Amino acid sequence: MGLKAIARKNAIHAMLIYTGGCNGCDIEVVNAVYSPRYDIEQYRVLLTWNPREADVLIVTGCVTWQMVEPLKKIYSLIPEPKAVVAVGACAINGNVYKNMVGEIGVNEEIFAPVDNIIPVDAKVPGCAPRPEDILMGVVKVIPKLMEAP
Amino acid sequence: MSKKIIEKEISIGPVHPALIEPYRIRFFVNDEIVEDCEININMAYRGIERLLEGLPVEKALLITERICGICSNVHAWNSVRVVESGLKIEVPERANYIRVLINEIQRIASHLIFFGHAFEVIGHETFAYRSFLLREVFMDLMAYIGGNRVMPSVPVIGGIRPRADLTDTLKRVILERVNDFEKKYKEYVDRILADPMVMSRLTGVGYLSKEDAIRYHAVGPTCRASGVNYDVRTLMHEYKPFDFEVIVLTEGDNRARIVQRALEIFECLKIIRQVIKNLPEGPVVNRNWTIREMPFTTAYFEAFRGELMHSYALDSQGLIRNYKVRTPTPTNLAAMEKACIGDHITDAVVTIASCDPCLTCCTRIEVVESGKTKVMSDIEIVRKYGWRR
């Protein structure tokens, strides 16, 4: 392991972008950061709100049409190497909003799954996932960051 | 009144550390002072009212529960209450008690999230960590009872899911945790209220007078902190068996809105104790009902942020027609848009956070038609303009 990989393994900045789910996943991600019980920083992951600083983008929610452009843009602003973690059923498959529609047939408001819009490296299922699942999802993408050129 | 001088606009959101949820605030400022502001809450629009059109009523609660992950139980319960009151479906006493229990547990969790968020916005990281730590108690309880920390999916038509039935062990665990929590929580509240630096940020900022609270239809803790005594729980038959007080403060500033919630948590604890003490025996779900046509029925509920309305009709096959939701945040936000004028921007963000905004539920569209503005919900929009803008 070169110095590069060690440095990348030891300092990871994660950014959360919430694209219009129900808040549940969002709060659980915040819980993984702000609840001392889960404490994401012990895994060398630091929370940031600046895409220029981030390495890992945590996406929650079902991507409503107003959030498509900001999501793409934020993703493009993150310097390489970067990884995306999709958290929650909304981000993975659109959840009830996309799949349990009444007479409307197709819900055109929802652009989920997230990997339609940006490439996703790890998926965390659940509605809502537990914070430990989210932590594991973030830890899973670290090898990808380390191996990147 | 002299004309306001507006120097410039500073807009933040929808991706922003202080908001978390996607919404956009445009502050119109003069130097540091906010002269006007506009909040755009359209980013989380998922068209829930449309999705519900034509869905079997048993499934409604699974979508309404997902209106919001903070007060999932409130929405699920209230959408069930509509059909229960419309079709006179009886709910066993025990089920009712457990619904109240889950609701009060979630109310505490929600208020603690509010503290966490408010302190984060004020910039006090340590208090935010402490709030989230206290909250873990209730998240755990929710996971024990309902199977998930966020979406317990407890109510169903005619009662609750039997998975959420309380056993004696669970009752003991709840009581223990609650007692333990109360001790720590008292310390926490004392510590916060004694902190001069935090209080200097909160006291006297974001003042909402009683008249304004009434004029802008503020609801829930926001109006109760401005001296309006209004709590839907006092009118609900579900809450008849329980003894609790409505906390009303008159200061109307950010500090009052925090203290109001802090005190309300003690009342919630009181209700939880009563549930555990008086929990009646019996079945938890009544499966003996038939769905038939139902006229337009409305149910009101005291959600954690104020009054919540759900209403719909059922057609002859038991499918939902014309679902309407009115959540507390839009009216509270309108009040906050007013309350933050005249403060520094940094304080204004705190003021907006102090009504505990969470906008995933409250998108409405204002239609401007030949000079007249009209607020419409999405069902009305589809009726009038078709599916896609």
Next chain:
Amino acid sequence: MITLLRLMLQGAYRNIARILAKADRATSIEIRNKVLNLSVPAWETVLDEMCIGCGACEKVCPTKAITMIKLDKPVEIIEGYKREKVPRIDLMKCIFCLNCHDFCPIFALFGEAAPIHARDVGSPKLTLREILKKPIKAPPEKIEELKKLIPSEFFRSIIRR
């Protein structure tokens, strides 16, 4: 200023203990180990011994997230009816609509906790035998609907009682 001083003195002892001796640390070491080993267990979604293997959940799942897996040894539940397979949920496809829970005959016919729940089933409160002895308490149209979903031999044997 006085309050500030008082607070500082009060907090000093506790916080010095926190800084130097890691006093009242709330981070869960158990979770830490599990996360670092990438071995956080998925939550329980199916209680095998409570399931009658009827397959209703598989049929009602809107996203085909449920597959029935064959048991090595079929288990006889009531005379004339054996449990041959049990469901497994693929959480990546699940949308948590709880159709599986709501159509499971244990809940739909008997009003008891179903052995399937996309979030967490919890622990059983009764045994399957006790449940099957109870009277059915479901609305008639629900029974009609379920008849189409579950194997007829099972249905006959519980209706016969």
Next chain:
Amino acid sequence: MEVFLKILIASILAIIISVPYSLILPGIERKIQARIQQRIGPPILTPGLWAVLKFWYKKDVEPVAYLPKFYKSLIIFGIIICIFLFLFSTPYWWQILSWGSVLGLIGMLKLEEFLYVLMGSQSQSFLSTTMPVPDLAKGAKGIGIFREFVEQHSAERAIKMMAVGSLPLYIALIVPFAIAKSGMISDVIKIQNPLYFNSSWFSLPIPSSPIIFTVPGFLSAIVYFIGYVILLNERPFNILKAKVDVIEGGILEYAAKLRAGYYIIRNLMLFILSSIFVTLFIGIPFDPFIPLCMIINIVLSLIMPIALSVFVAFSPIFTFRQIYPTAIGFSAIGAFALIISMI
């Protein structure tokens, strides 16, 4: 010529020692806060050393700014300013052109503060005005009003902070010089630690009368600490980087290597101001040719970051409503100390 060579070697040594050392300070800071917040927190090297290295290895991207080249160069200026600020406080620079004086220090600090104004006026991050949101739809409020980037607002705040926020630090900085009745650092050391000037390379000169143990010295040390917090833009005085509105202010657009540079600036400031404090108030200068003296300076300069981390853990962000009174109050204490020291 020999003097020149000595200065060169001393400077290189000082830089080689101070830069890596400063990289562990944010880790210590974060760890202490984490312990107060009842959690494990990141390993000590993560927020400093590894973060800088990681950013160094990230792919470069062009920042969005009015003048990208100028914006990028600000980081290099920042590092140079930091290093000179530090060097001026080390003994071998004291003689040159009287840079090792109160004026040299204050001048450099002012330049450092001014960087924030420049950064803020340049950066144009995506997180505010340019976000693709239909803001100016029909019926929206305030159409036609000048729309500002949050960073520019941060620059305006930086100007205000320059005007009032940095008063405490400067007043506190002057006090030791007033006590020594001279503008030169060497005189300040002389009254505290006369031994230092005739000690050999392996000796340990213990100060006989540190200024911090006198009444004006103690008062001004407190004021210096407040100034330290203000200059580092930490809570409660981080209004120009307040997360709630201006996010991170002017440094928003720095990515990859530039961000590594920014981290180095911040970490260096954390160390340098603390080291200057030890030099001026305790009388132990950072002298690379007297190792024991230097080590003590380094160890004692942990005091400020540790105090800072505890202080930060318990304070909210102040708005200007609170900053003006606080800054002026502490400046008054500093002025009081100054007056006593003159008597």
